[in-house]
Amino acid sequence: MLSTKEPSRQVIGYWMSEKKSQKLNWSEFASVCKENGLELVKLDLNEPLEMQGPFTAILHKLTDIIALAMQGDAKATRMMENIESFLDAHPEVAVIDPLPNVRxxxxxxxxxxxxxxxxxxxxxxxxxxxxxxxxxxxxxxxxxxxxxxxxxxxxxxxxxxxxxxxxxxxxxxxxxxxxxxxxxxxxxxxxxxxxxxxxxxxxxxxxxxxxxxxxxxxxxxxxxxxxxxxxxxxxxxxxxxxxxxxxxxxxPEDSIGDxxxxxxxxxxxxxxxxxxxxxxxxxxxxxxxxxxxxxxxxxxxxxxxxxxxxPNFFGSLLSCIQKTIADHSSHLAEVSQEGNPDDSGFDTGYSSDEKKKNLLRGRVHKKTMLYGPGNTNCTSGS
Known part of the structure; x- marks a missing residue:
């Protein structure tokens, strides 16, 4: 069960390494967020996320952990399973950026x-x-x-x-x-x-x-x-x-010219x-x-x-977060208004709730499906 948070404040769960947090001066960004009605909460990927929310959005730099999980690291795999199970259960949470797209x-x-x-x-x-x-x-x-x-x-x-x-x-x-x-x-x-x-x-x-x-x-x-x-x-x-x-x-022989x-x-x-x-x-x-x-x-x-x-990276990041949340909320409302997605009479193999989760979550980008791991010899013109 999710813990109780002030409903009027949007909570942004985030994860990045301590080194990156310091490099980006994350404590200052937390102040910027607070001034704009956002609360930053660092995720503990070793613990269930259900007790750490609720979250309006999740902002992450999980590339290192994702890469380790892709290579079979057990700890990294558990961390990714933790966050992905939470996201699957909560399609209403916006994500910057979707995990399959990062992969x-x-x-x-x-x-x-x-x-x-x-x-x-x-x-x-x-x-x-x-x-x-x-x-x-x-x-x-x-x-x-x-x-x-x-x-x-x-x-x-x-x-x-x-x-x-x-x-x-x-x-x-x-x-x-x-x-x-x-x-x-x-x-x-x-x-x-x-x-x-x-x-x-x-x-x-x-x-x-x-x-x-x-x-x-x-x-x-x-x-x-x-x-x-x-x-x-x-x-x-x-x-x-x-x-x-x-x-x-x-x-010396490489003259730049004009x-x-x-x-x-x-x-x-x-x-x-x-x-x-x-x-x-x-x-x-x-x-x-x-x-x-x-x-x-x-x-x-x-x-x-x-x-x-x-310049003004925090301002751009804040705008990005706010727009992502707004767009995700609008998409959520559109899907909710669609009603039963199976009114066509065709059996899609998904229940209404499952279909809604898939639509809301938008986890898998189209290119992931078009270009699978087996298609590795694509080339482009030089």
């Missing part, structure tokens, strides 16, 4: 397939050719790369885009493979993505619901197919705001399309401009990023 984003191959199948191509935005490698056989992988159109050099990335704090270093460890000999350095399961030269400039789109902000970050310098040995690197060491990695220093300024409207459309396609509000989208063509390439997406450099 989809954690799988790089799956998330790239969403980009590839979206409307981004209509505005000349692409994701570089890629393929998932699952074999330890080098010759088999070389054939797979060739079939998928992945060219040298390519970036080899862990399949799971996030992971536990204990495995933090591994999760961001990537490699640049320059030739066939280097393919032996790939550690499956992983994703190989054709490297796009972009003069060491990365644009990170921080998306918060309907709002977004773009920051410029350092990135990898230009690389070319050659007999060079594999380079291993930590993506955080290269692309943080204050990074000073040697991998970000252009070689600099093409990015189009803010293009960034806005990218954020809008991916928010809709992924069914998520909190995203960090990594974009580079391809040398020569100036085409926009999306090379990675992250759930609930750090938002370093985002």
């Amino acid at each position: 989809q984003l954690l799988d790089r191959s799956l998330s790239y397939s969403v980009i590839h199948s979206s409307d981004l191509g209509t505005i000349d935005v692409f994701t570089p050719t890629y393929v998932e490698l699952t074999s330890s056989d080098v010759q088999e992988n070389i054939a797979t790369l060739s079939s998928a159109g992945v060219k040298f050099p390519f970036v080899c990335k862990p399949l799971v885009a996030h992971g536990s704090s204990n495995a933090h270093k591994f999760c961001y460890q990537m490699s640049i493979i320059f030739n066939e000999e280097g393919v032996s350095d790939c550690k499956p399961p992983c994703v190989a993505q054709t490297f796009i030269n972009h003069n060491a400039v990365l644009y990170k789109i921080f998306s918060v619901g309907d709002d977004h902000y773009v920051v410029e970050r350092p990135s990898l310098k230009n690389f070319y197919s050659c007999d060079q040995e594999t380079i291993h690197f930590d993506s955080h060491d290269v692309s943080k705001a204050d990074s000073t990695s040697a991998l970000s220093i252009l070689d 600099i093409n300024m990015p189009d803010p409207e293009k960034f806005a459309r990218i954020a809008e399309i991916l928010n809709k396609e992924l069914g998520m509000a909190l995203l960090g989208i990594d974009v580079v401009l391809e040398n020569g063509t100036n085409r926009y390439a999306i090379i990675d997406i992250n759930a609930y990023p750090g938002y370093d450099g985002y």
